[in-house]
Amino acid sequence: MDEIRRRLALIEAQLGGRSLHARLIDAAGLFFPAVGLMAGIVAQNAAMARFGPADSSARLRPEFVLPLLASAALCLAMVCTHRRLRPAVAAWGALLCFAGLGAVRLAVFTAVGNGDIRRFVTDERVLATIRGRILTPPARIRNDWCFAELAFADPSTVFYLKLDGIHTDRGWIDVSGTLRVQVDEPTPGLSAGDTIVAYCWLYRFGGPTNPGQFDLATHLARKNIHVGASVPSGDAIKGYRSDSRHLLGRLQAKVSQAASEALLSGPVALEDPHGLAAALLLGDRDRIDRRTYEAFRRTGLLHFVSLSGMHLGIFAGLVWRLGRTAGLMKPGRAIVCAIATAAFLLAVPARAPTIRAAIIVWVFCVAIVARRRTGAFNCLCLAAIVLLLVRPTHVFEAGWQLSFAAVAGILALTDPIEGFIHDLTHDQFRRKGASGSLAAYAVRRIGGGAIRLFAAGLGAWIGGAGILLYHFWTIAPLAGFWTVLVFPLVAMILTAGFLKIVLFFLLPTLAGLLGTLLAVATDLLVRIVTLLSHLNVNTLLVGRVPIGLVAAYYALVLFARFGRTRRPLPKRALCLATGILLIAWIGVAKWGRTHRDRLQMTCLDVGHGQAIVVQLPGTETILFDAGSIYQRDVGSRIVRPFLNWMGIANLHAVVLSHGDIDHVNGVPEILDGCRVRHVYGGRSLLARPPTDPTTELLIRSLRKRGREIEPLPISLGSGDATIQLLWPPDEPAVADHLSDNDRSLVCLIEFAGVKILLCSDIEQYAQQQILVRYPDLTADIVVVPHHGSTRTLDDAFLRRISPSVQIRSCNRKQYTQTGHLTEEEDVTKFSTASNGAITVCVESDGMVSTTGYIHP
Structure with a gap:
């Protein structure tokens, strides 16, 4: 009887011809205000991004809000005069009113008042004394990445501070705003609700400098947090307990x-x-x-x-x-x-x-x-x-x-999916009462519950798959089963x-x-x-996708669930064809990223360090080094997000030039998140026992993951591209007397007549020896030795090689100290400190293009 009633209800709904619009008006009247609110927020944000005025009073675009209010007034008049149109017009009138409300709310939320902390901080760091109340319990930044034990500093502490004052030459003045405070050591004496006075550096958050990198500035701006405070130690904070006015915060803690x-x-x-x-x-x-x-x-x-x-x-x-x-x-x-x-x-x-x-x-x-x-x-x-x-x-x-x-x-989607599965199983697991044996009843109960759970999990997966793909570039097809x-x-x-x-x-x-x-x-x-x-x-792993693909996916889901046709067969055929097109779209995008006819090299911005991703023609991708001195966990925070953004799940090899920490401390996390076929290293990394703590920790972490460092072959490559090892020589009498930096691997990549020279950290002696051993050596692109340091660069090295493009992987301090600021007008010279990630593309016809992720 239950099945007959279900089918009769379905037939009655189909014969009734009630549209989704009518059903939403009757059963979910708040849907229209919610959609209107979201639409108003999105439209106002687009207007702010388009016009970008600093004055909060100008942020609310009247040409956007006034038509909405006029339309809402018209809807109100129609509600009063047309009884038959009253439900639909009221719903759309509410949508328009809430669209205007969303625009106003976003404008108010992002407004910059006269006492806002943003008015006191420019793009340069400012030394200041601030006063405010701690909003969140101080949390220690996790240092669970492999090389954290060799870090130079104690774990930092982060909390959010509600400002109420800043000290100036005129004394204390009132300010407003919320800060993200980072203390460069643990702060066990602080808790949420405390009022503190801190001596700190104030700064604005910068955007990401690498593709795929987490955008902390935008993330915090959405919480209306635009300024950060850096406190060098706990001694720079003076605090006292808050009073009873902050009872809720203390109660929550x-x-x-x-x-x-x-x-x-x-x-x-x-x-x-x-x-x-x-x-x-x-x-x-x-x-x-x-x-x-x-x-x-x-x-x-x-x-x-x-x-x-x-x-x-x-x-x-x-x-x-x-x-x-x-x-x-x-x-x-x-x-x-x-x-x-x-x-x-x-x-x-x-x-x-x-x-x-x-x-x-x-x-x-x-x-x-x-x-x-x-x-x-x-x-x-x-x-x-x-x-x-x-x-x-x-x-x-x-x-x-x-x-x-x-x-x-x-x-x-849960009910339709559950009904579809029960139809496939001929209703064997529907709960039909306690008839039959106890075992059969238990099977029906367990089976029916499992089907219901799977239907709910699959519905949640379908609902979130497009957003997951757009933001995180991945699809988890088995998530419903594992759930x-x-x-x-x-x-x-x-x-x-x-x-x-x-x-x-x-x-x-x-x-x-x-x-x-x-x-x-x-x-x-x-x-x-x-x-x-x-x-x-x-x-x-798919990689980045356009928003049009996500919109097409959700349009297909909505049509498949709520679309009405006289005959189900055309609808199913249309849904099937559209689904195949979407899958083909994703497949073609994935194929294009993993099967290439050009060479692409990206020097990632890791500060003082090096991480270079080389995508060879064909399917092979090689990572040359992955490390940084001052940035923590570059493997998980910079290299892997870039690989995910590019849709690269497999690395043919990780090539480690030498054992310095700024070249290797991100490797373990990369091995955890990617499938890596080989880990190659030079003579200094193959020495047993290890010669320094960094190498020892690297080898220990690799062995925990079942990996060993292999000697780099003299040459390797993919398709028409070749990678040749130029230095150090395979001569123990020479190599054993080299410094650690001069033992660095120097590789020459060649494709379509274009040569790229990766120099790692070699210093003057190795540079001179390379010129002696390869007197005819030239290169079109050179990653400058030792992060562009002029103290270890031989004057004749770059002049003899005569590259048309020079790339320096360094941080801002190195960039300033080595005198590269005057070179910003020279378009052939790039630095990760000013350009962010630097990408070199070599087409199959030899055409070369070099771009930076950001502009100086």
């Missing part, structure tokens, strides 16, 4: 600390070496170790690690069941659930997915108390409106987009963890037993996810 202690301590402390329990239950992602995080990312299960609606849903469901067990009626359970949700928000970081889920829970609780019905999609739209009114720039953030797109996918596999274990961990936190204050011994169960379950989950992450089919 205490609740969060109490929840963390309840989870991780007790009669039997929770052993959580992976940091997974704290990440799953409290959103403390700083505790999770790098390899566990990487395993979840590769399998597409990272949404479990980030607090989302699922976590809060399980928590609210647990509270609801406990309330029912205690004998509370539905209104009482709803009140308790709402209060528990508020406590949950105090214990975890305030992120958009968690707040969105909390708003939905509160709406349902209010509906139960008021005895009203509510819709899930309407609640989702309400959550979007609330979050965007609080901070309109949410709409541009990948996390916010993924959160709402995934939930929208679950709401819109079904590990969800029961995740649900058990969440349930046991929440119970442990509650029982810690009531029954500590029982909480300790739950902690033991929790430790076993988290370790099992890590083992399963790590095992799954080793499968090469988990993630398809």
Whole structure:
């Protein structure tokens, strides 16, 4: 009977011919205000980017807002005069009104007041004394990358500060704004809510200097944070406790600390070496170790690690069941659930997915108390409106987009996918009551639950796939299957963890037993996810894609789900054809990036260091060095994002010129995130035992990953390109007496008659010897030796080689000290300090083009 009713309802809906527009008006009236709000924010942001006025009063474009208000007034008049058009016109009138509201809200949010800190800071660093209140608990910057133990400085501390004053020659004056403060050492004496006075350098954030690099400046600007403060030590901060006016911040800090202690301590402390329990239950992602995080990312299960609606849903469901067990009626359970949700928000970081889920829970609780019905999609739209009114720039953030797109996918696609699967299985797993044997009933229950879970996971994946591809350039095709596999274990961990936190204050011994169960379950989950992450089919790296492809994808999803035709066959054929075209589009883009007919070399900006990616004709990509002295974790923060942005998942080889830390300290993280066929090195890296701590740490880290350094062949290459090793000579009598820098590998790349010389850190003696051994040596492009240092450069070296393009991989301090600022007018000379990443393209006909990622 259930199946007959379902099919009759489907036929009735088809015969009724109600469009998606009509259904949205009736069932999800808040959809139109939410879309209007987002459209107004996006349009206002585009106008600001187009005109870019500094004056906040001019940022609100009247030519954009006034037509909206006029249209909204017209809609209001039509509502009053045309009864039949009233619902549709009211919906579109609300959309237009909220579009204007979105534009106004973004203009107000980004306005620069007279006392804003941005008016006191230019592009140059400013020494200042500031006063303000700490907004967030001071967090230590993680130094879990391989070479962190050889870093020159202690781990830094970061927190956000709400300014109220700055000291000038006229004394203290009032200022406003929020700062990101970084202290170059741990600060155990500070906590959220403290008011401090700090002596610091103020600066504006710079944009990324490499393709694919995380844009911290834009990320913070969306939070209305435009200025940073650098504090050299904890002694430069004088603080005192805040008063009772900041009760909420202090309460949140205490609740969060109490929840963390309840989870991780007790009669039997929770052993959580992976940091997974704290990440799953409290959103403390700083505790999770790098390899566990990487395993979840590769399998597409990272949404479990980030607090989302699922976590809060399980928590609210647990509270609801406990309330029912205690004998509370539905209104009482709803009140308790709402209060528990508020406590949950105090214990975890305030992120958009968690707040969105909390708003939905509160709406349902209010509906139960008021005895009203509510819709899930309407609640989702309400959550979007609330979050965007609080901070309109949410709409541009990948996390916010993924959160709402995934939930929208679950709401819109779970039932159709579940019905389709049941049709394929001939309704073998539909719940038809308790008829039949107990085993058959259990199979139906488990099978039906698994199908429902898979349908929800697939719906979330479809909803978020386009955004994931656009922002992170990857597709995780098996994420839905792995979600079904590990969800029961995740649900058990969440349930046991929440119970442990509650029982810690009531029954500590029982909480300790739950902690033991929790430790076993988290370790099992890590083992399963790590095992799954080793499968090469988990993630398809595509590289950057145009936004038109993402728009076409979502248009296809919407048409497939809500499009109406008289006959289903043409619709299915059209969807299939469009899907094939989209897949072909992605496949062609991926093929073009991995099968090339030209040579492309990119010298990445890593500060004082070197990382050069050479994409040879054909399919091979070789990385020459990966390291930096002053920038931390360049493997994960610079090199791998660039490779992902380019769609490069495999490296034929990593070539290490020598063992200096500014050439090798990013290699382990690259091996963790990419498939690397060979790791080549020179004689200094092949010596046993290792000659210095850097080489020893490098070799130890490689062996942990099952790798060994191989001697670089005399020549290698791909297609018509060749790479020839010029230096050092394979003569022990000569090589053993060279300095560490003069033992650096010097390679000559040749393609289509164009020569590129990579000189690494060779100094004057090696440069002179190369000229003697290769008297006819010339090159069109030269990566200047030793980061362009004039102190170790032989005057005749570059003159004899006569390159048309010179590239220096150095930081700003080196660039200034070596006197290169006068060379900015010479277009043949490039520096990563002023140009960012530098890309050289050599076409098959020998045409050469050199570009910098940024302009000086």
